[in-house]
Amino acid sequence: MASLWRYLLAVIGLAAALAGIVAAVYLHGAGQGPDLSLSKPTANGLFVASLRPQSGAVQQGLLQSWQLTLVARDGTPVENAAIDIAGGMPQHDHGLPTSPQVTGYLGQGHYRIDGVKFTMSGLWQLRLTISAAQGSDTVVFNIVP
Amino acid sequence: MRRRTGLALALCAVLAGCGKPDFSDAEKKTIASLALSALPPLPADTTNRYADVPAAEAFGSTLFFDLSMSRDGTVACSTCHKIDRQFQDDLPQGFGVARGTRRTMPLAGVAYNSFFFWDGRRDSLWAQALVPLENPLEQAGNRAAYAHYIQSRFGERYERIFGPLPDLSTVPSDASPLGTAAEKAAWAGMTDVQRDGVNRVFANVGKVLAAFERSIMPAETRFDRFAKALAEGVSPQGDSVFSDQEMLGLKLFIGKANCVTCHDGPRFTDGSFHNNGTPPVPDLPSDRGRIAVLAELDADPFNCLGAFRDGGEEACGELKFMRRTGAELIRAYKTPSLRGVAGRPPYMHAGQFKTLEAVVAHYAEAAPSVEGVNETHPLTLSDRERAALVAFLKTLGE
Numbered sequence: 001m002a003s004l005w006r007y008l009l010a011v012i013g014l015a016a017a018l019a020g021i022v023a024a025v026y027l028h029g030a031g032q033g034p035d036l037s038l039s040k041p042t043a044n045g046l047f048v049a050s051l052r053p054q055s056g057a058v059q060q061g062l063l064q065s066w067q068l069t070l071v072a073r074d075g076t077p078v079e080n081a082a083i084d085i086a087g088g089m090p091q092h093d094h095g096l097p098t099s100p101q102v103t104g105y106l107g108q109g110h111y112r113i114d115g116v117k118f119t120m121s122g123l124w125q126l127r128l129t130i131s132a133a134q135g136s137d138t139v140v141f142n143i144v145p
Numbered sequence: 146m147r148r149r150t151g152l153a154l155a156l157c158a159v160l161a162g163c164g165k166p167d168f169s170d171a172e173k174k175t176i177a178s179l180a181l182s183a184l185p186p187l188p189a190d191t192t193n194r195y196a197d198v199p200a201a202e203a204f205g206s207t208l209f210f211d212l213s214m215s216r217d218g219t220v221a222c223s224t225c226h227k228i229d230r231q232f233q234d235d236l237p238q239g240f241g242v243a244r245g246t247r248r249t250m251p252l253a254g255v256a257y258n259s260f261f262f263w264d265g266r267r268d269s270l271w272a273q274a275l276v277p278l279e280n281p282l283e284q285a286g287n288r289a290a291y292a293h294y295i296q297s298r299f300g301e302r303y304e305r306i307f308g309p310l311p312d313l314s315t316v317p318s319d320a321s322p323l324g325t326a327a328e329k330a331a332w333a334g335m336t337d338v339q340r341d342g343v344n345r346v347f348a349n350v351g352k353v354l355a356a357f358e359r360s361i362m363p364a365e366t367r368f369d370r371f372a373k374a375l376a377e378g379v380s381p382q383g384d385s386v387f388s389d390q391e392m393l394g395l396k397l398f399i400g401k402a403n404c405v406t407c408h409d410g411p412r413f414t415d416g417s418f419h420n421n422g423t424p425p426v427p428d429l430p431s432d433r434g435r436i437a438v439l440a441e442l443d444a445d446p447f448n449c450l451g452a453f454r455d456g457g458e459e460a461c462g463e464l465k466f467m468r469r470t471g472a473e474l475i476r477a478y479k480t481p482s483l484r485g486v487a488g489r490p491p492y493m494h495a496g497q498f499k500t501l502e503a504v505v506a507h508y509a510e511a512a513p514s515v516e517g518v519n520e521t522h523p524l525t526l527s528d529r530e531r532a533a534l535v536a537f538l539k540t541l542g543e
Contacts, residue, residue: 061410063462092406094473094520097417098466115466119415120406121175 034123034142042137047071047078047130049139053116060121060145063098066113067106072134077109081132085113087125100126118145168396173375175399180372181365184411187256191456192449193271193352196359200306204299205357208350213294215284217242222277222284222354225249231485232361237496238429241283246429248496251489253363254412254482256355259463263478263494265418266438268464270358271351272447278350279323287321287328292346307349311342344446348453363412363484368395368540387540393530394537402508402524402534407480413541418477422512422519423493432495433516436474439467475517487539501535 039050047070054065070078083102088095100115118124126141168176177183195201208214209222225239226232232252234240239249247263255261261273277283278291295303296310304310316339320331332340370385381387387395399405409415418435425432442464447453449461468474478494492498498507509531511523526534 061416063466092520093518094419095468095471097415097468098463099468100466115462117466119417121409122406 034144036142036144038141038143040139040141042130042139044135044137045073046134046137047073047132047139049128049130049141051126051141054112058118058143058145060118063115063117066100066116068102068111068113068128070109070111070130070132078130078132078134079109080105081111081130083111083113083131084129086127086129089120089122089124091123092120096124096126118143121145168375172396172399175405176372176395177376178409179368179399179405179411179413180376181363181369181411182373184254184257184363187359187362190256190269190355190359191460192269192454193355194455195306195349195352196356198306198356200302201353201356202360203357204302204306205353205355207299208354209357213298214278214286214291215242216286216290220284222274225277225283226252231489233489235489235491237426237491239283241277241280242285243282245280245282246432247494248491250481251485252358252361253484255361256359257412257416258479259416260418260467260479262438264435264438265479266442267445267447268442268449268461269447270355271348272445274351274354274358275347275447278347279321287319287324288347289316289320289328289331289343290318291350292316292343293318295346295350303346303349306353310346311339313342315339316343344453348447351447363482366484366541367543368537371540384543388536390533390536391540394533394535395540397526397530397534398537402526402530403521404508404534408483413483414480416480418474418479419520420473420476420514420517421478421521422507422514423476423478423497424512425515426495426497429495433476434474434494435477436517439469439474442467443469472517473520476514477517483538483541485542487535487542501538502531505531505534 038052039048041048050069052067053059054067058064068083070081072078085100085102086095096117097119098115098117100113102111103114104112106112116126122144124143124145126143127138128141129138130136190196209226212218212221212224214221220241224241225234226249227234233249237248239245239247250263256270258270259268261267261270262276267273267276275288278286279288292313293316296313300310316335317331319328320335320343321328322332323329324332335343367384371381371387374381374385397404398408407415407417407419407421420434442448445451449464450458454460486492487501490499490501492501492504498504505526508521509524509526511519511521513519
């Protein structure tokens with residue numbers, strides 16, 4: 001009799017532990033998703049890069065202008081940076097449909113980027129390679145139009 | 146008895162619509178984005194000042210159907226773009242003065258595109274129209290002959306829209322930088338002023354044809370009526386009721402089968418170029434799609450950055466920032482609209498597939514591309530699911 005109780009308790013305990021693990025995995029998974037922040041430090045922390053569409057919102061299927069703001073670690077604007085833009089859709093193994101370029105320096109660490117277009121719905125990435133007096137660094141933005 | 150049926154129906158509706166696939170909020174949003182009601186008004190084309198001028202549209206319509214707009218007087222735009230056949234010709238490859246190498250594209254909603262042809266080798270509707278006029282397999286004419294024809298046949302009509310014609314009295318009867326050896330020689334012998342005059346008349350012919358083509362719009366379909374009812378939360382009536390099979394097909398199209406990643410928006414196209422693994426046609430010349438035409442597009446004197454554009458250069462973003470490199474452009478073709486698709490076999494850029502069943506089987510297999518990389522991935526689809534996808538595609542054309 002006692003052994004049956006112990007057996008039952010063990011089963012209940014095991015089930016509880018399993019439920020706990022499932023819940024933990026589920027909650028963790030739910031909270032993950034891609035980081036959609038449009039302002040972040042570059043990979044090696046040389047700069048903080050902030051991106052925003054000129055019209056305020058990302059629009060699928062339209063050629064848009066964006067503005068990039070670059071500051072150094074100490075918060076000072078980064079001038080005269082050379083910026084290369086690449087990217088694509090990681091889930092579909094293809095690159096950007098257009099070749100966006102920096103088309104002007106607007107002062108105060110602001111750069112104008114032209115030719116950005118997201119043709120499909122889903123997760124896109126923009127990868128910027130930034131070279132300035134401080135050195136070279138990269139940053140990846142996740143964007144869902 | 147009646148009350149009991151009502152109760153059963155209500156219960157049925159609560160329990161996810163009697164076994165009919167129910168749509169999640171995300172799916173409903175996607176379906177709404179595909180409906181014709183989501184199509185924005187046609188944007189202005191600032192590169193063509195005559196795009197929305199009624200007299201230009203009417204002149205364009207005359208020229209579109211005019212058989213004299215060809216070398217032998219036997220081929221017009223409408224020979225291949227048939228008005229009662231969705232502006233296409235049901236052939237695997239278009240046939241003008243001879244058999245061509247690509248399938249004639251239907252024209253509903255064509256003015257919404259940024260790039261034209263299967264490979265996007267022109268960047269405006271008016272620059273596109275100039276290509277078949279001189280293509281030796283299509284209308285096979287030459288621009289000097291077209292300028293003379295416009296003057297003799299439509300001089301007054303032309304001048305009312307564009308102002309005085311240039312002096313063509315000393316321009317050779319046949320001349321073009323793209324024509325036969327004799328036509329090229331005649332073109333080379335012309336003065337800059339003569340060449341510019343002829344090019345201007347030629348560009349204006351493109352501009353009136355474009356004005357006419359802007360009026361060719363997609364029509365409402367059963368799918369649109371179904372989508373409207375779904376969006377309004379009312380039950381579809383009459384022919385907008387979808388069968389279980391059509392519902393399943395729609396669910397697959399926007400879900401498991403991933404079709405909507407490329408065939409998106411109210412025209413069912415992202416307007417971009419993809420390699421979907423379509424095989425080449427054995428007896429046609431090699432065709433590499435998008436990658437092969439970028440230099441031609443950049444060099445086209447009638448492109449957005451050229452001398453014949455109206456309006457400012459800010460309209461030229463698509464050309465300026467288009468992708469010019471990358472393996473993905475190999476055998477990449479423009480995603481076609483799927484509106485009306487069931488009514489116009491065969492399919493793909495050279496009519497490779499005779500039926501929608503064959504198209505769906507092609508996507509399910511997703512065999513490697515002969516060159517470049519097939520962007521689509523194999524799909525596990527049962528026979529029932531394949532038939533459902535086809536049934537859904539048919540709702541885009543009734």
